[in-house]
Amino acid sequence: MTLSHVRCAPFLLLSTALLCAVPVSARQPSTPVTAVVLPDGRYSKVAFREMSREAARILKRSGISLRSRVGIPLQAVNGLLVMVTLVGRCDMDGSPTFLKPGPLGWAQEVNGNVIPFSDLACDNLRGAVGAAIADGNTLRANILLGRAMGRVLAHELYHIVAGTSAHGREGVTQAKLTPRELTSGQLELRPSEITAVENGLSRTR
16 A cells, blocks of 8 residues: 655745636535644644635535534544644744745545545745735734635645545646735635535535
């Protein structure tokens, strides 16, 4: 048995990309998905709340009702369970951050199959947020960090639920996201990606 990462997780670019909006349409009843978040270092509660809100917003149209919680639940949960590790420091405490190319997150694979384990690279995300803001407002910086984390989490959950390592040409499933795309405007799933998630959910029912 081999274990590898989905290698096409978002990377930083210095260019902009076209965003897309997905029309609201009638969908099947939502399926609960619980993201169990395991920090391996410091994290901001403000960033965590914003991450949860942003990821849930992006995934709602695909039929996912996302719930995020820190730590292993003591009781069984309904629906799908996904383990998410926060790698590095996930807060913006005012210390210097540096923008550098590198993965912002990844889902894991076993024998070519995407499995429900994901990691967010918080130090790289902190660098992206630091490049997107000019002031020293710590609260605002943590909100933007959470927004970026939520978009990367939604990206990885797309891989996991749809069961694919493929990426889109625009929107939240792009292989590369800029600091601006991570922190401003809105990123969405395209109609074909919503269908892929719905098909993935139907296989779990």
